[in-house]
Amino acid sequence: MKLAMIGFGQAGGKIVDRFLDYDDRTNSGIVRAAIAVNSAKADLIGLDRIPEENRVLIGQARVKGHGVGADNELGAEIAEEDIDEVQNAIDAIPTHEVDAFLVVSGMGGGTGSGGAPVLAKHLKRIYTIPVYGLGVLPGTDEGGIYTLNAARSFQTFVREVDNLLVFDNDSWRQTGESVEGGYEQINEEIVRRFGILFGAGEVGDGQEVAESVVDSSEIINTLSGGGVSTVGYASEEVELNTSGGLLSRFTGGDGGGGDGLDAANTTNRITSLVRKAALGRLTLPCEIEGTERALLVLSGPSKYLNRKGIERGRKWLEEETGSMEVRGGDFPRGEPEVSAAILLSGVTNVPRIKRLQQVAIEAQDNMDDIQEESDENLEELVEDDEDELEPLF
Ligand code: GDP
Numbered sequence: 001m002k003l004a005m006i007g008f009g010q011a012g013g014k015i016v017d018r019f020l021d022y023d024d025r026t027n028s029g030i031v032r033a034a035i036a037v038n039s040a041k042a043d044l045i046g047l048d049r050i051p052e053e054n055r056v057l058i059g060q061a062r063v064k065g066h067g068v069g070a071d072n073e074l075g076a077e078i079a080e081e082d083i084d085e086v087q088n089a090i091d092a093i094p095t096h097e098v099d100a101f102l103v104v105s106g107m108g109g110g111t112g113s114g115g116a117p118v119l120a121k122h123l124k125r126i127y128t129i130p131v132y133g134l135g136v137l138p139g140t141d142e143g144g145i146y147t148l149n150a151a152r153s154f155q156t157f158v159r160e161v162d163n164l165l166v167f168d169n170d171s172w173r174q175t176g177e178s179v180e181g182g183y184e185q186i187n188e189e190i191v192r193r194f195g196i197l198f199g200a201g202e203v204g205d206g207q208e209v210a211e212s213v214v215d216s217s218e219i220i221n222t223l224s225g226g227g228v229s230t231v232g233y234a235s236e237e238v239e240l241n242t243s244g245g246l247l248s249r250f251t252g253g254d255g256g257g258g259d260g261l262d263a264a265n266t267t268n269r270i271t272s273l274v275r276k277a278a279l280g281r282l283t284l285p286c287e288i289e290g291t292e293r294a295l296l297v298l299s300g301p302s303k304y305l306n307r308k309g310i311e312r313g314r315k316w317l318e319e320e321t322g323s324m325e326v327r328g329g330d331f332p333r334g335e336p337e338v339s340a341a342i343l344l345s346g347v348t349n350v351p352r353i354k355r356l357q358q359v360a361i362e363a364q365d366n367m368d369d370i371q372e373e374s375d376e377n378l379e380e381l382v383e384d385d386e387d388e389l390e391p392l393f
Pocket residue numbers: 008009010011012014015043068069070105106107108109110111112113136137138139142146169183184186187
């Protein structure tokens with residue numbers, strides 16, 4: 001699937017930058033165009049891969065290239081005011097070759113948190129292709145304002161996109177890591193998971209064609225209907241060349257297409273990977289029961305993929321989610337691992353979001369109280385008790 005990616009704010013830009021890197025490394029061909037939008041000049045300069053002409057600085061009249069702090073209302077305002085500048089950059093990309101837009105942002109900050117939903121709304125008005133969001137939730141240790149920003153951005157972003165894919169920094173943060181080092185790993189996780197999903201069906205030069213292909217329309221159908229999505233992933237190392245190896249001597253080379261692999265083993269490996277992916281750490285932790293639609297992508301060397309395994313995995317997912325719309329297919333890749341990536345679309349039982357909203361409301365109430373108190377305190381400090389002094393003017 002070919003995407004036009006637009007990274008809004010610092011996190012958004014960095015993640016799109018990583019997607020370009022992933023695309024180069026894996027020859028996946030998913031990023032047809034990449035744009036970064038920011039109100040902070042330094043963040044745009046810090047990007048590696050996104051072409052300079054595709055880096056758009058907005059809000060110069062208001063914030064002079066210094067960013068909006070964590071003020072996401074200001075982020076939304078300047079996005080609206082300067083939407084034409086973003087559109088100019090989009091006009092320069094071949095949108096007719098693109099299957100969908102992906103607007104990427106960290107929802108806890110200011111520029112991306114406020115701006116990404118504004119851009120999504122704008123894109124949906126102009127284009128007929130789907131507009132997806134990839135929204136990153138802040139860590140719970142980032143504090144009240146980030147939580148409040150994320151809760152408000154989440155609510156707005158979901159409404160404006162065709163589907164919001166969510167990644168929760170909180171469930172991926174590593175203790176004892178520097179923030180930057182931590183983000184590097186997290187961003188790698190993000191591009192791997194979403195890269196495999198969107199890369200399925202995008203056959204590059206010299207790559208094998210899948211037996212049961214996942215094409216763009218299946219990804220689009222899984223994401224259609226809106227709502228919130230999460231992605232599960234699990235992988236296992238395998239040997240690229242087993243012919244003549246130990247494995248083939250044990251199994252006698254039957255049933256695996258004559259390449260020395262046991263079909264039952266292959267099937268079992270796939271079904272156990274599907275379970276691990278669905279029940280392990282998701283990009284947004286949630287209960288998978290009640291998921292509306294799902295897509296299962298099995299990737300790896302083609303001799304390790306079989307239809308029976310995918311079919312079993314799909315059936316199991318149907319039972320676990322209760323969904324009647326579980327699609328599946330394979331994505332042959334010449335890497336020494338077999339992996340299962342599962343897109344769970346339309347998830348609704350997400351305790352993490354409910355907690356986020358609760359903390360956000362508390363933060364909002366606290367901030368109102370503090371503001372009120374500080375107004376009173378200031379008045380008490382500045383005014384004399386008996387009102388004997390008069391201001392100059
Ligand atoms: P903005 O530039 O005002 O949009 O704000 P940022 O993008 O700098 O930060 C918004 C939120 O994104 C932060 O609260 C973090 O939770 C998260 N964040 C910042 N940088 C990264 C990153 O490189 N990767 C990930 N996954 N999250 C990030």
